[in-house]
Amino acid sequence: MNNIIHTSQLTKSYGKARGVLALDLAVRPGEVFGYLGPNGAGKTTTIRTLLDFIRPTSGSAAVVGLDSRRDSIAIRRRAGYLPGELSLYEGLTGRDFLRYMANLRGGVAWRAVEGLAERLGASLTQPIRTLSHGNKQKLGLVQAFMHQPELLILDEPTQGLDPLVQQEFYRMIAEARAAGRTVFLSSHVLPEVEKTCDRVGIIRGGRLVAVEEVASLKAKALRRLEIRFAASVPPAAFAGLPGVRDLQVENSSLRCTVTGSLDAVIKAAAEFEVLDLTSQEPSLEEIFLAYYA
Amino acid sequence: MLRNIFLKTFYEHRRGLLWWALGLLAYAAMIIGFYPAMDQMPDINQMLEMLPKELMAAFVGGLTDMSSPVGYLNSQIFFLMGPLLLIIFAIGQGSAGLAGEEERGTLDLLLANPVSRARVVAEKLAALITMTLALAAALWAGLAIGAPLVKMEIATGRLIEATLGSALLALVFGVLALALGAATGNRSLSVGVTSALAVGAYRLNAMSAAITALEPYRILSPFHYATGADPLANGLNWVHTVVLAALVVVFAAAALFMFRRRDLAV
Numbered sequence: 001m002n003n004i005i006h007t008s009q010l011t012k013s014y015g016k017a018r019g020v021l022a023l024d025l026a027v028r029p030g031e032v033f034g035y036l037g038p039n040g041a042g043k044t045t046t047i048r049t050l051l052d053f054i055r056p057t058s059g060s061a062a063v064v065g066l067d068s069r070r071d072s073i074a075i076r077r078r079a080g081y082l083p084g085e086l087s088l089y090e091g092l093t094g095r096d097f098l099r100y101m102a103n104l105r106g107g108v109a110w111r112a113v114e115g116l117a118e119r120l121g122a123s124l125t126q127p128i129r130t131l132s133h134g135n136k137q138k139l140g141l142v143q144a145f146m147h148q149p150e151l152l153i154l155d156e157p158t159q160g161l162d163p164l165v166q167q168e169f170y171r172m173i174a175e176a177r178a179a180g181r182t183v184f185l186s187s188h189v190l191p192e193v194e195k196t197c198d199r200v201g202i203i204r205g206g207r208l209v210a211v212e213e214v215a216s217l218k219a220k221a222l223r224r225l226e227i228r229f230a231a232s233v234p235p236a237a238f239a240g241l242p243g244v245r246d247l248q249v250e251n252s253s254l255r256c257t258v259t260g261s262l263d264a265v266i267k268a269a270a271e272f273e274v275l276d277l278t279s280q281e282p283s284l285e286e287i288f289l290a291y292y293a
Numbered sequence: 294m295l296r297n298i299f300l301k302t303f304y305e306h307r308r309g310l311l312w313w314a315l316g317l318l319a320y321a322a323m324i325i326g327f328y329p330a331m332d333q334m335p336d337i338n339q340m341l342e343m344l345p346k347e348l349m350a351a352f353v354g355g356l357t358d359m360s361s362p363v364g365y366l367n368s369q370i371f372f373l374m375g376p377l378l379l380i381i382f383a384i385g386q387g388s389a390g391l392a393g394e395e396e397r398g399t400l401d402l403l404l405a406n407p408v409s410r411a412r413v414v415a416e417k418l419a420a421l422i423t424m425t426l427a428l429a430a431a432l433w434a435g436l437a438i439g440a441p442l443v444k445m446e447i448a449t450g451r452l453i454e455a456t457l458g459s460a461l462l463a464l465v466f467g468v469l470a471l472a473l474g475a476a477t478g479n480r481s482l483s484v485g486v487t488s489a490l491a492v493g494a495y496r497l498n499a500m501s502a503a504i505t506a507l508e509p510y511r512i513l514s515p516f517h518y519a520t521g522a523d524p525l526a527n528g529l530n531w532v533h534t535v536v537l538a539a540l541v542v543v544f545a546a547a548a549l550f551m552f553r554r555r556d557l558a559v
Contacts, residue, residue, distance in 0.1 A: 051405070053556070054556040055556060073407045074407070076404070076405060076406060077407035080405075081401075081405040083398075083401040083402060083405070085398055085401075085559055086398075086402075087398030088402070092305075096295055103295055103297065104297070104298070104403070104406040104407075104408055105407065106407075143402070
């Protein structure tokens with residue numbers, strides 16, 4: 001089966017830092033692929049190389065079966081793209097901006113544009129310079145989706161979106177997937193990728209360090225847990241519970257790290273009077289340190 | 294107005310363009326308005342001859358006749374101010390065309406569409422040329438409408454040719470600014486370098502009228518090709534016009550070449 005995105009030893013170097021190194025990336029047709037990594041890891045560099053905004057130092061990339069350099073226009077006709085650092089034409093209104101994008105692309109049904117704008121609650125009448133970051137991001141999403149491309153390349157798509165709009169965006173991703181389209185999205189937030197993607201590629205320092213099914217990533221889920229009790233609790237009650245690490249019990253508060261299910265800790269804690277419980281997703285950096293360092 | 298890059302560039306600059314056109318019209322009308330006063334001063338030419346010729350050269354080159362319509366318009370408009378205003382506009386537009394879009398970060402979105410980089414350069418270039426010609430037309434209109442009102446005798450055809458010469462000169466620098474922006478993505482660099490070159494080219498041409506040692510280098514200045522043969526009196530010199538047009542073509546080709554081969558900034 002041909003991959004929708006396929007890079008072979010793709011390298012882009014900028015002097016010393018940044019860039020990507022010998023990247024072999026394969027995105028399958030119809031999947032939602034999360035490209036996960038901390039800021040500055042090379043996500044945007046990879047994406048902009050796929051679209052021929054920057055040229056590889058060595059190696060090559062194929063998108064929808066076409067060469068990224070030679071057939072860039074055909075690729076861009078078939079893909080939808082949301083830039084990571086979105087800048088719009090500040091003087092235009094949202095409607096004018098989308099009309100311009102639709103005209104340049106050609107063959108876009110205006111009804112589809114309006115439908116998407118309505119779904120995301122994008123403001124079309126105000127000049128773009130008066131819009132908040134999130135409202136600009138909505139316009140960026142509309143132009144990426146409006147021609148129902150077979151491949152969506154989205155660089156940090158949920159930046160600045162409020163939670164309700166994020167949910168709507170996740171539904172749009174799910175619909176695209178159900179319609180057989182491929183989505184390649186970058187993110188530096190793990191939960192987002194877990195929620196939307198089938199597979200995840202993890203990039204760090206310009207190198208692809210792992211490609212995993214989201215399901216297997218979830219099995220490795222790591223959480224920091226903090227519980228406050230009404231009175232002090234005996235540490236022995238929590239020692240040796242499955243998946244619990246770094247246990248610290250001081251008087252009436254408990255801190256630990258849990259791998260996998262929280263069930264055992266919660267059941268043990270239920271013996272006592274719980275005042276407060278917070279569970280935190282670890283940062284991406286912590287996951288890297290835990291699994292891929 | 295948002296059908297393509299060319300029209301959209303117009304649409305975005307519609308207000309600025311309108312103000313520029315009104316300003317040029319008003320400037321032309323003002324110059325024409327002062328002509329009757331100048332005409333009543335037959336001694337003005339003798340006065341001019343008394344000034345040090347190096348000083349004169351800095352402002353009007355070799356012009357010594359201010360009282361005839363041709364001499365007056367050359368000294369007031371076509372030798373410096375007309376080209377200068379058009380050059381300022383063209384450099385601003387030229388540098389904004391590609392480098393401006395890249396600096397503001399909108400180029401990624403523009404090129405997310407199935408349009409080639411060559412097409413972006415071509416449409417930005419076409420917009421620059423059309424806008425500059427439109428402003429030259431405004432300047433011309435101010436003069437052509439005003440002249441008969443003050444009974445200034447000037448051939449409309451020659452007026453068109455002189456204005457075209459100024460517009461072409463402005464385009465040399467405007468397209469150079471476009472090319473520098475295309476090559477570097479740096480708008481201030483493009484404006485700075487091109488403006489410095491324009492000022493230098495003007496000085497070289499103007500001073501070489503008075504300083505014999507500079508005379509051989511006059512041919513290096515685009516101003517020489519726009520004003521040297523006095524298009525207002527003699528019509529466009531075709532060799533000079535071809536030189537200016539060739540510069541425009543060379544700079545346009547450079548813009549295209551550099552923009553296509555380069556990594557674009559975020």
